[in-house]
Amino acid sequence: MSTDMTYDQLMDMVYAIPALHPVGLAKAVIGTLVALIAINTIVIVLRIYARSVLARAFGVDDMLATSGYICYLVATVYAIQGCYYGLGTRDADLPLKSSTLYMVRGAELLLWWQIPYVISIPMIKSAIAVQIMRLTPSLKYRIPLWFVVGGSTFNALAGLVAALVHCKPISASWTGMGTCGSNVPLLDLSYLFTAIAIIADFTCALVPFFLIRGLNMNPRRKWSLVGVLSVGVSAGIFTIVRVPFFKHYLIAEDALYYQGYIAMWSMLEEGVGMFAACLPSMRKLFSNYYGSSNKSGHISEAGGVVTVGGSGGPKKTLDTPLQTLSTLYPASKRGQFSATVSASRNQDPWATKSNGNNNNTSHTNSRSHGGGAWEVLDDEDASSHHGIMIQRDLFLQTGDAASRRNTGSLSGSDDLRELR
Structure with missing residues (x-):
């Protein structure tokens, strides 16, 4: 060159x-x-x-x-x-x-x-x-x-x-x-x-x-x-x-x-x-x-224990505050105990109620989605971004039925698994 x-x-x-x-x-x-x-x-x-x-x-x-x-x-x-x-x-x-x-x-x-x-x-x-x-x-x-x-x-x-x-x-x-x-x-x-x-x-x-x-x-x-x-x-x-x-x-x-x-x-x-x-x-x-990494399942209650199972998957049990409370708080000693747990998610409320009557406790579960299908929430689903609100109201009745004291109330974002 x-x-x-x-x-x-x-x-x-x-x-x-x-x-x-x-x-x-x-x-x-x-x-x-x-x-x-x-x-x-x-x-x-x-x-x-x-x-x-x-x-x-x-x-x-x-x-x-x-x-x-x-x-x-x-x-x-x-x-x-x-x-x-x-x-x-x-x-x-x-x-x-x-x-x-x-x-x-x-x-x-x-x-x-x-x-x-x-x-x-x-x-x-x-x-x-x-x-x-x-x-x-x-x-x-x-x-x-x-x-x-x-x-x-x-x-x-x-x-x-x-x-x-x-x-x-x-x-x-x-x-x-x-x-x-x-x-x-x-x-x-x-x-x-x-x-x-x-x-x-x-x-x-x-x-x-x-x-x-x-x-x-x-x-x-x-x-x-x-x-x-x-x-x-x-x-x-x-x-x-x-x-x-x-x-x-x-x-x-x-x-x-x-x-x-x-x-x-x-x-x-x-x-x-x-x-x-x-x-x-x-x-x-x-x-x-x-969707979420967790599987949706159905919840059934027996003796205060919630059983969660997805289709084809193993079932697991979760302890909840809805267990039979008469065992923990006999009426003869502590009076009657009633618990109310309510929650809402994105303006789609579902509720679980327990009404005490003497020593017997009955539970009614409902969710507007129908079928009683509850979803076990994971960490992302349980964030405040999804608008989950769970409120617990506990009433302790002592003496006669006319005397009632509100013993506590807690509300805030929570995971269903934290209801234990």
């Missing part, structure tokens, strides 16, 4: 070369990126639908995740295109007469890949952090999460500046027509950025564990939520795996081949992070279509 060639003449030749047939690492990079973008396209669409249509609560974390996905999509396009022009291919496997042109084209596409990739990282990590911050106001959890936001943003800004000012003009980074600084500072910055990224990834994975483990909720739901949020730990692992390839910033031989490894592990880090960011937001979608 003549040294007297202008930039336009060189690029005309570069853009005229045919695409390669990817093999080996280049083919693996393409397959990995196609799978990642397909999966993340599905989950981001489901997230947007669940948050904007079902929950009607499209928030900051959703906007960050959506913006991060768009940048990730652009980066994926450039990385896949780069694999058709030398990325992930050894120098010896490039066409001999035009190997330099492929190196130029591959280096150009590599830079255009880096820019949207670097921009998308803080958006995805910040989406995870903001999502976790909604679970707690505690500073001991929020401060590490703010580090994730700040550290990821610093990485992005510093990385962009380093990439854009390393060569003058910027096109010299792929054509060699201009001046470029030493690659040693870029290598040092890569190690620094990687350290911050690893800390951020493991922070997003570990904070949910410490936050959720102390909550009073269904153990199965608790650990499934921890597992979903902790999927992000894989992103930290992929970040660590790519570190040994950074040394090839200083090695000219097979530069594009080893850059293929860096691109693949980087996109795996980002793709898994996006997947982890979207999963918790889709719980509303699955709960709408598949």
Whole structure:
């Protein structure tokens, strides 16, 4: 290639070369990126639908995740295109007469890949952090999460500046027509950025564990939520795996081949992070279509014990305050005891009443849904969001029937299982 060639003449030749047939690492990079973008396209669409249509609560974390996905999509396009022009291919496997042109084209596409990739990282990590911050106001959890936001943003800004000012003009980074600084500072910055990224990834994975483990909720739901949020730990692992390839910033031989490894592990880090960011937001979608994790059943009372059984499933018994109270409070000693338990859910009241008459207690159960089918509520169903209100009124009658004292009243959100 003549040294007297202008930039336009060189690029005309570069853009005229045919695409390669990817093999080996280049083919693996393409397959990995196609799978990642397909999966993340599905989950981001489901997230947007669940948050904007079902929950009607499209928030900051959703906007960050959506913006991060768009940048990730652009980066994926450039990385896949780069694999058709030398990325992930050894120098010896490039066409001999035009190997330099492929190196130029591959280096150009590599830079255009880096820019949207670097921009998308803080958006995805910040989406995870903001999502976790909604679970707690505690500073001991929020401060590490703010580090994730700040550290990821610093990485992005510093990385962009380093990439854009390393060569003058910027096109010299792929054509060699201009001046470029030493690659040693870029290598040092890569190690620094990687350290911050690893800390951020493991922070997003570990904070949910410490936050959720102390909550009073269904153990199965608790650990499934921890597992979903902790999927992000894989992103930290992929970040660590790519570190040994950074040394090839200083090695000219097979530069594009080893850059293929860096691109693949980087996109795996980002793709898994996006997947982890979207999963918790889709719980509303699955709960709408598949209902609560608990089975509905019928309740029958015998001797103060409630038997709950779903169709085809094992039955279980729950102790309730509706047990035969004459045994606990004999009329000869404590007078007559009556208990009333009432509840309403979304303006659809159902009631269970017990009327005392001497030592005999009778129970009448009703629910406007009909059939006496009661649903055993789980933690989400028992939240105040569903408007569950249970009231207990206890009356203790001593002496004669004319003397009556209200001994207690309790109302509030509750779980049916807490009626024990």
